[in-house]
Ligand code: NA
């Protein structure tokens with residue numbers, strides 16, 4: 001076997017062993033990257049590179065949107081935006097059969113429009129919607145399954161921290177990525193609502209209809225979404241129409257959510273303290289993994305691994321589409337074991353060089369965007385698949401009376417809906433690409 | 442996991458360490474908030490044709506300092522993600538051994554990184570690295586980063602001590 | 618005995634800088650050494666870090682060779698910065714390359730610590746590229762938001778009464794299409810890579826391709842590595858990095874720049890070459906930038922006035938050579 005490929009396999013094997021014995025993913029990458037680089041080029045090279053590597057990685061301008069979108073999501077959690085959204089959605093869908101669950105999906109989509117994280121969306125909306133679903137006697141499986149799936153909209157609808165990280169790794173334009181994600185995200189909302197409609201048709205007792213509201217209640221609930229809508233239009237709309245690029249947009253988003261939360265919702269110092277500490281955990285975790293990914297990349301580049309792997313794939317005789325689908329299947333399998341962010345961070349440095357060499361008869365920039373959206377969908381599926389499904393864990397911890405097996409069962413129809421969507425997006429790249437194309441012309 | 446519950450059971454020097462590291466993370470958060478303020482102000486003044494000079498480089502420096510200040514807190518609260526899939530069935534004592542091993546990696550990494558970044562800091566000053574517009578010496582941003590890395594080492598020692606206790610007396614502590 | 622050297626840089630593997638300059642340069646040295654040296658080119662920062670780190674990477678021996686922009690590390694190369702000022706480099710890349718080479722030992726060498734500079738070069742120089750505004754005189758730029766190329770480029774923009782905006786190169790197209798900037802000071806060379814022909818309508822330069830300042834680049838080797846090389850290999854490097862080579866590098870960058878403007882004019886953009894008078898009007902407005910720079914480097918104990926005078930003299934003397 002080619003030396004470089006062998007080296008890559010040894011590195012990958014060491015990585016899997018370390019992660020398997022519960023070493024944090026970031027540190028596993030750091031260890032493999034460090035040991036590999038030292039083995040190839042000696043300790044001097046590695047130690048000297050460390051003098052500035054930490055600063056240069058953490059100071060990358062593109063990455064500055066990460067702490068800001070994360071912080072925005074946590075402040076939004078405390079600012080009561082989730083109640084507003086759910087109340088409004090419920091005013092619209094509530095009286096249909098399965099309508100309270102549909103409302104939860106719509107509210108998740110709304111919250112996803114100001115929050116870049118899946119777990120935060122699942123947690124926040126779970127706290128608001130689970131008691132309501134219980135009140136209307138929804139089955140435990142449908143109630144928790146809906147929220148575990150709805151949480152996915154946190155990353156499927158821009159802003160999305162996972163997409164930012166993907167863009168950083170493959171050097172894609174963040175604005176194009178956000179634009180590409182919008183329509184697939186809306187399709188997900190539609191499919192999830194369709195899944196609920198079919199679910200309650202098959203099993204009517206699991207999702208009874210809710211109450212009809214008076215006109216006054218309906219109006220006040222509907223107008224409750226104005227603040228969220230305004231924030232989304234200013235932040236994401238502002239990025240789309242090009243008023244600013246993502247970093248200032250994220251900053252403005254933090255400021256707006258904080259102002260609304262402080263003035264209208266009594267978000268106080270204690271809440272900010274909580275939001276900052278949660279942001280510290282999420283951001284610190286992501287940044288440390290990105291540093292690990294950089295060290296791993298250095299080792300792999302020095303060993304010539306990416307070129308060798310890409311060459312092997314290209315010379316394998318498999319068609320580009322088959323290779324693409326194999327990679328996506330690998331991501332779905334990995335997703336059973338890992339969370340979405342770590343997966344993008346861990347796998348993209350290996351996968352992207354391969355994909356970038358494949359000829360799909362498309363512009364290379366388009367392939368970058370399209371593959372990013374496909375990868376986003378398959379990695380977020382990992383959040384709802386057993387055994388490690390973070391969204392399911394979070395919702396289970398909120399709904400203590402529903403066994404986790406029920407939640408996995410309830411989320412399965414949504415998983416099927418996601419496979420349908422994935423097939424659509426593979427077959428029609430234009431669904432993802434037309435908005436970024438329109439924006440850049 | 443709520444931050445306040447983490448602090449329970451950590452008293453004396455450990456409690457002090459925890460409060461120090463938490464305060465340092467909050468300092469990082471405040472630096473991020475300052476970046477938010479700079480960017481927001483620049484958006485407003487920029488709409489009138491006068492973006493804040495140097496907003497770009499202040500963001501780079503601020504986020505680097507802020508994000509590094511988060512790392513000790515991540516180490517202390519176990520926020521660095523792990524894949525528990527193969528090990529969740531193992532006994533508490535064995536899990537503690539694995540945590541102990543990870544803490545050693547974190548300790549070695551943070552000590553080496555702090556040492557090298559400190560050398561890097563001296564380079565920054567002696568070669569006169571500075572930002573393009575405001576001409577801020579970049580070395581100033583390296584100093585809090587070195588402090589953050591030293592605190593990661595401190596946090597790793599705390600994790601090390603805790604997991605050692607768990608190995609010795611597996612029933613006493615519930616490890617997060 | 619074969620020596621393998623790693624050359625690290627920040628642009629992509631298909632960029633003209635790699636395919637048209639770095640690869641031919643590396644090949645000529647490999648051949649001249651009779652196959653004793655092999656230069657592996659690592660594009661896109663694939664050996665890690667960010668572009669501003671290239672200088673420290675080569676100085677610390679993390680890599681053996683780098684190609685980098687001096688302006689990525691403001692403060693490190695204050696003397697060479699003289700060549701980036703407006704109307705020092707004018708319109709002849711070869712002349713500016715030769716002038717930098719001639720001044721190197723006596724004037725510039727002190728700031729290249731820990732490295733052996735193979736050669737310094739420049740691109741064709743900053744031109745004005747505007748989304749919607751025709752520019753003929755400095756006043757036409759008043760109040761416009763302009764993307765800055767370098768530290769001193771920001772001063773140029775200020776002196777013209779425009780607002781400087783900093784952003785990474787890949788963000789420029791987006792910034793243009795959305796009106797975040799009205800224009801940029803940047804050479805034609807960048808047009809195809811960023812598809813700027815779609816985002817801009819006007820490409821403006823001075824008389825006879827005169828530009829408003831430029832960017833300087835270096836190709837440098839780690840000093841210890843250099844000293845460890847046997848004499849015949851050193852000779853292969855020196856022979857292929859001398860006057861002949863920097864002239865050729867000038868021609869290469871001229872050609873890359875011409876390819877860029879052709880893409881713009883083919884797309885129907887308006888390419889404006891100012892008259893001598895119009896160019897002089899810019900020169901008058903931008904002269905204070907040179908004074909500002911001389912004053913600033915004075916505080917570092919550098920005789921900026923002498924550098925500027927010598928640079929101008931040598932650029933003039935080498936023009937057309
Ligand atoms: Na989102």
Ligand code: NA
Pocket residue numbers: 335336337338381382383384385386387388389390
């Ligand atoms: Na999973």
